Amino acid sequence: MIKIDHVSKSYDGGATCAVRDLTLEIRSGEIFGLLGPNGAGKSTLLNMLAGVLAPTSGTIELDGVNVMTDPLAAKRNLCFVSDSPDHLLRLKGHEFLRFIADVYEVPDAVRGPRIEELAHEYGMEGELDNQIQSYSHGMRQKMMIMGALLPDPDVWILDEPMTGLDPKASWLLKQSMRRHADAGKTVLFSTHVLDVAEKVVDRVGVIAHGELLFVGTVDEMREHFRSNGSLEEMFLELTSENSPFAHAAELAGEKDGDASASTEAR
Amino acid sequence: MARTVAQGFSWKQFRVMLRVVTKGEQHLDSTGMGMGDDGTEKRHGFWGSLGAGARKVAMGFLFLLLAAMFFMMGCMLGEAGVTPYQAFSLCVVSLVGLTALTGLYQAVNILYFVRDLGYYLTLPISATTIMWAKLAHFLGMSLFGDLIILPVGLGCLFSVGAAPGTWAAMTLAFVLAAVAVNLALVIVCVPIMRFSRFAHDKDLFSRVFGGLIIVLALAIGVGSQFAFQGDGLVSLASGAGGLLSGGVPAVVMGLLCPPSLLARPVVEGDALAVLGGLLGMLASVAVYAAVLSAVARRWYFEGVQALQGAGGKRGRRVQGAELTQATRTRGAFAANLSRDWKMMARVPVFFNQFVLSSLLMPLYFIVIAVVSGAVGVSQATDAGMDPSALLEMARSLTALLTFDSPALAWCAMGVLFFGLFLGFSAYSFTMGVSRDGEDFFFLRGLPMNWSAYLAAKFVSPFALSTVPMLVLIVVALVVLGVPAAAGAYLVAFYLGATATLGLLSLGLGARFPRLTWDNEAQLVKGGGATLMVFAGLLVGVVVMVLPALALLAGVLWNVLAVPVALGLALAIFVAECALLAWWVLGPCARSLSRRER
Numbered sequence: 001m002i003k004i005d006h007v008s009k010s011y012d013g014g015a016t017c018a019v020r021d022l023t024l025e026i027r028s029g030e031i032f033g034l035l036g037p038n039g040a041g042k043s044t045l046l047n048m049l050a051g052v053l054a055p056t057s058g059t060i061e062l063d064g065v066n067v068m069t070d071p072l073a074a075k076r077n078l079c080f081v082s083d084s085p086d087h088l089l090r091l092k093g094h095e096f097l098r099f100i101a102d103v104y105e106v107p108d109a110v111r112g113p114r115i116e117e118l119a120h121e122y123g124m125e126g127e128l129d130n131q132i133q134s135y136s137h138g139m140r141q142k143m144m145i146m147g148a149l150l151p152d153p154d155v156w157i158l159d160e161p162m163t164g165l166d167p168k169a170s171w172l173l174k175q176s177m178r179r180h181a182d183a184g185k186t187v188l189f190s191t192h193v194l195d196v197a198e199k200v201v202d203r204v205g206v207i208a209h210g211e212l213l214f215v216g217t218v219d220e221m222r223e224h225f226r227s228n229g230s231l232e233e234m235f236l237e238l239t240s241e242n243s244p245f246a247h248a249a250e251l252a253g254e255k256d257g258d259a260s261a262s263t264e265a266r
Numbered sequence: 267m268a269r270t271v272a273q274g275f276s277w278k279q280f281r282v283m284l285r286v287v288t289k290g291e292q293h294l295d296s297t298g299m300g301m302g303d304d305g306t307e308k309r310h311g312f313w314g315s316l317g318a319g320a321r322k323v324a325m326g327f328l329f330l331l332l333a334a335m336f337f338m339m340g341c342m343l344g345e346a347g348v349t350p351y352q353a354f355s356l357c358v359v360s361l362v363g364l365t366a367l368t369g370l371y372q373a374v375n376i377l378y379f380v381r382d383l384g385y386y387l388t389l390p391i392s393a394t395t396i397m398w399a400k401l402a403h404f405l406g407m408s409l410f411g412d413l414i415i416l417p418v419g420l421g422c423l424f425s426v427g428a429a430p431g432t433w434a435a436m437t438l439a440f441v442l443a444a445v446a447v448n449l450a451l452v453i454v455c456v457p458i459m460r461f462s463r464f465a466h467d468k469d470l471f472s473r474v475f476g477g478l479i480i481v482l483a484l485a486i487g488v489g490s491q492f493a494f495q496g497d498g499l500v501s502l503a504s505g506a507g508g509l510l511s512g513g514v515p516a517v518v519m520g521l522l523c524p525p526s527l528l529a530r531p532v533v534e535g536d537a538l539a540v541l542g543g544l545l546g547m548l549a550s551v552a553v554y555a556a557v558l559s560a561v562a563r564r565w566y567f568e569g570v571q572a573l574q575g576a577g578g579k580r581g582r583r584v585q586g587a588e589l590t591q592a593t594r595t596r597g598a599f600a601a602n603l604s605r606d607w608k609m610m611a612r613v614p615v616f617f618n619q620f621v622l623s624s625l626l627m628p629l630y631f632i633v634i635a636v637v638s639g640a641v642g643v644s645q646a647t648d649a650g651m652d653p654s655a656l657l658e659m660a661r662s663l664t665a666l667l668t669f670d671s672p673a674l675a676w677c678a679m680g681v682l683f684f685g686l687f688l689g690f691s692a693y694s695f696t697m698g699v700s701r702d703g704e705d706f707f708f709l710r711g712l713p714m715n716w717s718a719y720l721a722a723k724f725v726s727p728f729a730l731s732t733v734p735m736l737v738l739i740v741v742a743l744v745v746l747g748v749p750a751a752a753g754a755y756l757v758a759f760y761l762g763a764t765a766t767l768g769l770l771s772l773g774l775g776a777r778f779p780r781l782t783w784d785n786e787a788q789l790v791k792g793g794g795a796t797l798m799v800f801a802g803l804l805v806g807v808v809v810m811v812l813p814a815l816a817l818l819a820g821v822l823w824n825v826l827a828v829p830v831a832l833g834l835a836l837a838i839f840v841a842e843c844a845l846l847a848w849w850v851l852g853p854c855a856r857s858l859s860r861r862e863r
Contacts, residue, residue, distance in 0.1 A: 057775075091609070094592050095608065102595065
């Protein structure tokens with residue numbers, strides 16, 4: 001379970017607010033999709049969950065472990081795929097996976113078969129002895145996903161994981177996410193591809209300007225908008241200038257100075 | 267393959283491109299040119315501008331310091347009877363030599379290994395225009411660096427009391443020579459990049475040329491040890507003058523730098539000869555520019571296209587037992603050490619800067635020792651002495667190195683100075699964390715043991731920089747017959763000096779890492795890196811000042827007995843090591859675990 005409690009993140013001494021007083025609870029056993037336009041604060045939020053960024057205020061707990069006070073314990077229980085797959089490019093594929101397995105302390109008996117299985121599933125068996133820098137963007141993305149899935153922690157946090165994946169790899173990842181959630185564990189991912197979100201997620205959260213504008217199922221979203229339109233149409237309306245939440249967001253912004261504003265899921 | 271249609275030059279597009287190249291281009295491999303601007307993202311606000319400003323001021327100061335040093339050298343040459351023409355010849359020969367060895371690497375980086383080049387290919391701009399815009403940028407940058415050599419000639423003019431007109435003529439002639447040699451270099455570079463497979467492998471290219479530059483730097487270091495002794499510099503200057511006087515060397519120099527052949531009338535002639543010489547130089551530069559335009563029109567675009575298509579080597583299929591073996595479990599320290607070592611050895615710039623230079627460093631001392639030894643033996647033979655008697659004499663002196671002898675304390679002081687000298691290479695520790703760049707933030711998302719991470723960052727450079735020198739020191743101690751106890755003390759003292767230097771440098775690098783670079787060369791070249799090298803000296807002073815004071819208290823001020831001073835100095839190093847190790851593995855590791863972009 002992921003518990004985000006009144007989390008804010010600001011830069012430049014508060015001049016830029018990337019995430020504003022956000023409260024959200026993602027339950028074990030569900031796939032949660034985070035939607036939002038570019039610059040909405042999705043990556044900032046996910047980076048805070050992964051312990052890469054520290055919240056300016058508020059607390060984050062992963063399965064009851066506070067990310068800020070006990071980051072190592074929290075990170076052992078999560079895997080994070082960032083929005084860029086260009087990491088450790090001079091390592092070969094198997095060297096990268098070995099490094100990840102060592103850091104997560106994956107036992108010998110598990111890592112060997114698991115690496116073979118993942119490499120086979122993602123069609124990377126023939127590439128493991130090549131340096132990651134020689135991979136295409138999609139192959140690098142596959143390698144990052146393999147690295148994330150190798151230790152198989154309870155919480156998966158994936159930032160735009162489908163970007164660059166071929167249809168088979170994309171389908172595989174969605175299957176893996178479903179299996180993981182069905183096993184009572186947690187998957188949180190961000191995406192721009194609304195069709196993906198519509199088909200995979202149990203609940204969605206829509207974020208814009210660092211504020212969470214909506215949380216619920218896709219059906220609840222439709223009900224809210226009394227519309228049979230696609231998720232894309234609802235998303236555009238929700239994040240537009242004339243958003244039904246725009247006024248609330250402005251009010252929240254005005255109150256930001258006294259830190260009393262809250263944008264809990266409405 | 268169908269040939270590409272030759273593309274002409276457009277002045278309007280040139281100006282647009284030059285602006286883009288100057289302001290916004292990212293290099294796959296930077297060249298280390300410029301005034302401390304390493305191309306990394308600037309920090310905003312007061313501290314950001316203060317940092318950039320301070321870096322520029324420090325680089326300017328360093329530039330002026332070197333210029334003043336060369337000017338003094340020129341004055342010395344003038345006073346030793348070297349003519350201004352010979353001094354100018356020395357400048358030009360040095361310029362051609364340095365450009366020939368390092369310029370090709372820089373030119374290829376500027377003209378070909380540029381991330382934005384693939385984008386330029388999609389635009390309706392002629393390749394010749396793109397190349398000239400890049401070349402103008404390159405010439406501007408390299409001319410600035412080349413000017414550092416000119417004060418040798420100007421110093422000589424100063425010492426002979428030359429007229430201001432001669433100063434202006436020599437300056438102009440040098441600038442034209444610098445432009446010509448750079449143009450000549452690019453004329454060679456364009457066909458190489460078009461037809462050479464070697465040049466298309468950026469890693470191999472960087473490794474070979476980077477290695478060449480390191481070897482050159484060491485050779486200059488070794489050479490300078492002898493050039494500054496006796497009349498070595500005067501001989502160099504007259505030799506350089508001789509090179510331009512005639513024969514095959516003059517032809518080679520004339521091809522590489524045509525203005526060099528007209529240097530004598532410009533520096534020594536009357537007004538008419540000076541004017542004629544300068545016009546001749548200008549004409550030769552114009553001819554080279556025309557030749558380059560023709561060559562570029564033909565091959566630059568094709569070279570760029572060939573580079574875009576170059577691919578990497580493929581590995582084998584690893585599976586089954588082999589894969590299991592390749593991915594077996596390691597501890598946190600071993601995992602980090604292995605990752606760090608692979609990244610360092612596989613990035614050509616890091617390999618050259620941190621691995622190759624460290625391994626070649628002992629060679630520097632071996633060459634000096636061998637040449638000095640050979641000179642000593644030769645002089646001893648000339649004086650009718652048996653060379654082996656020299657060694658015996660040295661051994662009889664080293665036999666006196668006991669713990670109550672001030673000589674051992676002075677030897678320890680020598681070790682300290684040697685350790686201080688090694689401060690120049692301490693930036694391999696300082697750069698330890700910075701080498702990870704954006705990868706650092708990937709590691710931040712993992713359950714990383716940051717103490718193990720920093721311990722691994724210490725071991726690689728320590729093994730590379732300290733161990734080869736340690737072997738050399740032990741060999742020297744054995745050859746010179748230093749008593750075992752005194753030798754062990756000096757070795758322990760050396761290890762203490764290098765370990766504290768490394769730990770403090772690593773800790774400082776961990777507290778103030780530079781992680782936002784676009785390419786590896788930005789980190790190890792350029793003004794920021796140059797300043798970092800000199801900052802290593804300051805770090806060395808900080809860790810060595812207390813042991814030095816303890817030694818001086820024994821041998822200079824007689825406040826302590828010599829054995830006490832020796833013991834205290836070593837104890838201080840041990841205490842410093844323990845304190846610094848705690849600081850690096852504790853507070854520094856914790857600061858990394860919280861570091862954000």
